Amino acid sequence: MKNKNKKSFITNKNTYKDNILDERVLLFFSLVIILFLVLFLKLISVFTIDSKTHKENLKRLDHNIIEGESTPRGRILDRNYKVIVDNKAVKTIYYKKSKDVTTSDEINSSYEVSKILNLNYDRVTESMLRNFYYITNKDKLKKRITSIEWAKLEQGKLKTEDIIEKEKERIKTSEINKMSNNDRKAAYLYHLMNNGYKYSYKTIKKGEDLTEEEYAYIAEHSQTLKGFGTSLDWERTYPYGNTLRSILGTVSTSTQGIPSNLKDYYLSKGYSLNDRVGLSYLEKEYENYLKGTKAKYELLNSYELKEIKAGKRGNDIVLSIDIELQKALEEILEDEIRKTKTEPNTDYYDHSSVVIEDPKTGEILAMSSKRIVGDKIIDNTPTILTSPITPGSVVKGASMLVGYNEGALKIGDKIVDECIKIAGTKEKCSSHTLGLIDDITALAKSSNVYQFKTAIKVNDQEYYPNMKLNFNEKAFEKYRNMYHEFGLGVKTGIDIGNESTGYHAKDSKAGNLLDFVMGQYETYTPIQLSQYITTIANDGERLEPHLLKEVRKSNTTSDLGEVIYSKDKKVLNKIDTKKEYLDRVKEGFYAVCHAQGAYGVGYIDEKYDAAGKTGTSQSFIDTNNDGKIDTETITSSFIGYAPRNNPKMSIIVTSPDSSRPDTATNYASLVTMHITKRVTNKYFEMYGIN
DSSP states (O other), X not given: OHHHHHHHHHHHHHHHHHHHHHHHHHHHHHHHHHHHHHHHHHHHIIIIITHHHHHHHHHHHHSEEEEXXXXXXXXXXXXXXXXXXXXXXXXXXXXXXXXXXXXXXXXHHHHHHHHHOOOXXXXXXXXXXXXXXXXXXXXXXXXXXXXXXXXXXXXXXXXXXXXXXXXXXXXXXXXXXXXXXXXXXXXXXXXXXXXXXTTSOEEEEEGGGSOHHHHHHHHHTTTTSXXXXXXXXXXXXXXXXTTTHHHHOOBOOTTTOSOGGGHHHHHTTTOOTTOOOBOSHHHHHTHHHHOOBOOEEEEOSSSOEEEEEOOBOOOEEEESOOHHHHHHHHHHHHHHHHHHTTSTTOTTOOEEEEEEEOTTXXXXXXXXXXXXXXXXXXXXXXXXXXXXXXXXXXXXXHHHHHHHHTXXXXXXXXXXXXXXXXXXXXXXXXSSOOEEEOHHHHHHTTOHHHHHHXXXXXXTOOOOTTBOOOOOHHHHHXXXXXXXXXXXXXXXXXXXXXXXXXXXXXXXXXXXXXXXXXXXXXXXXXXXXXXXXHHHHTTTEEEOOBSXXXXXXXXXXXXXXXXXXEOOOOEXXXXXXXXXXXXXXXXXXXXXXXXXXXXXXXXXXXXXXXXXXXXXXXXXXXXXSSSSOOEEEEEEEEEEEESSSSOOEEEEEEEXXXXXXXXXXXXXXXXXXXXXXXXXXXXXXXXXXX
16 A cells, blocks of 8 residues: 555656656746747838848948038128128148058159259258168068067067167168259158157148148149048238237147147047147137037048038137237337337336226227337237236225225325334335325325224224334235225236236235235236226126127128127126215316326326226346345336226226336336326227216
8 A cells, every 4th residue: 555655656756857847948938939029020120110220321431421621710800890800711732641551652752843942951950861761661670679679578677669770770881872852852851740649630841931832732733642632721811910910819820730738638528630620719718619520521532522511610609808909009019118118217117918898898909018028029918917917006996995895994084194104114105295185085095094003993902103003914814805805916807817816915014914914015917907907997896807709600601690609798706895985086087187296197188088007016036037026117108098087998008117216317207197098088089078
């Protein structure tokens, strides 16, 4: 009975195993069928639904899409739509190595083409000759490498580059000297063909030096002279010559392409290494607008291209600059600088700077700085943004507002202008002792003492002779913050970059507060002074200065295209003060130019109803370049706007080191006044008063 039960159990167990096996086989075949169905459906998709896409992809693999050369940039125009930067077509012979060109091809081409092209072969160097000799005599030079050196190469102790260098070093001078004139010409041309990025366009010859015969020869033989070709390149032209030239900026050449220091930046934006780009100032700042769109071609075979997208000139930018006013300004500057250098006591004077701005919009109407070097005048305009000066009394408008805001001064307060004495220091005075004066006279006659006594109150003290002035960082910060609100000591935001903030002093002596409030402590750039005076003229709104007015879409003709961007005025901040306080400062600035005995009388003609502020400051220079300050000079400045009640323009003029104090003649040049008067006369002659 037991054996029967055991047999039954074994049978049932085997049946159970068979059932499990059948289920696994069924599952396996089911998966295989499903996979075949998925594969079948995918094949249907490939041959039917996705066939069009795959055909297009295949076509792309078979036909390369390439870009043409750089197209001309957009023009630059002044506010009256006069073209100040344009392009001209230039015939060019170029070389662009393709992947199927061998070194042997290049050597043959260099010999053939160098016989045709009249290049400056005197520029060939020994390095070029040595490299060319190496290229044409490799087998011969390999024998000059020792077995030990070859072994080191195999062992990794030397690199291939090291071997090549040794081969070049072992070229004998006598071998170089035996190179024929044709060899030397070919060596120079070979260098031009291979200098720079390997597969980029190399300009071999272009422009006025390129003859019709040379151009025609290359054009006719471009199929056999692999890599050589002709094209119409372009160059920037400047109808107004050097006027505003430095601020317009520069563009890389077709040979130069993208400079190595800008390579990563431009490649990340989709540029090619041989693209021409803006390198400085406006050309660089507005690259995105000015750059052209390159043509695109489909490469059908080794020689045939099909244009699939035409190239297009870049968009035009319109500046806020009036080029006629700019031209007149530069002529006035050059004339006055030359005259000033004939005056006594101007040993260290060498330049003046001017900015003319529309105070209602922040538009720069003209700006220039000129420097005299020997008997030559050179452009110095970029220093308007980068070279700070000690401003002197022009900052007293901002200083006065701190006194009003802090309750240290009330409108109409009278203070005795007298020399003051702080313990441990020399007396500090105004240029003239003025007696009892109010705030208007203090600005009109540039009282230092009025500002000193006010600053002492802001410092939570009252003046008395021989007092000790306490150090109070908060007092410094109150003045500094107000200056910053006007744009003094901070970046103005002007749209050409490379802007300096000036010198931020860190000397914590209490007495420096008195120098601070009279403009003798920190330094500011001319463009910051321009923003400061336009903020006063504009009732306390600090505007971002700018040179761009609008952008116009490019056309195939010389006509202006539609406006695609307009630069609106940008308010950076509003001065934190009461309107009555700012109005009082403006009244004081008006008195500067009109009150009897005021220091700004004569800077701008009375009929233009101007307001402004003069500034005279001590400056110190290193006259022998030994790194030590050794000579004191005087810097003169003027800031102003006109007309008073409806300002059309603001102007700043700075003339660093225009005089020397305490000399035998004690003569102080009036160069800043002369420039201011001539420039404002020219402005109102062009624009009128109303």
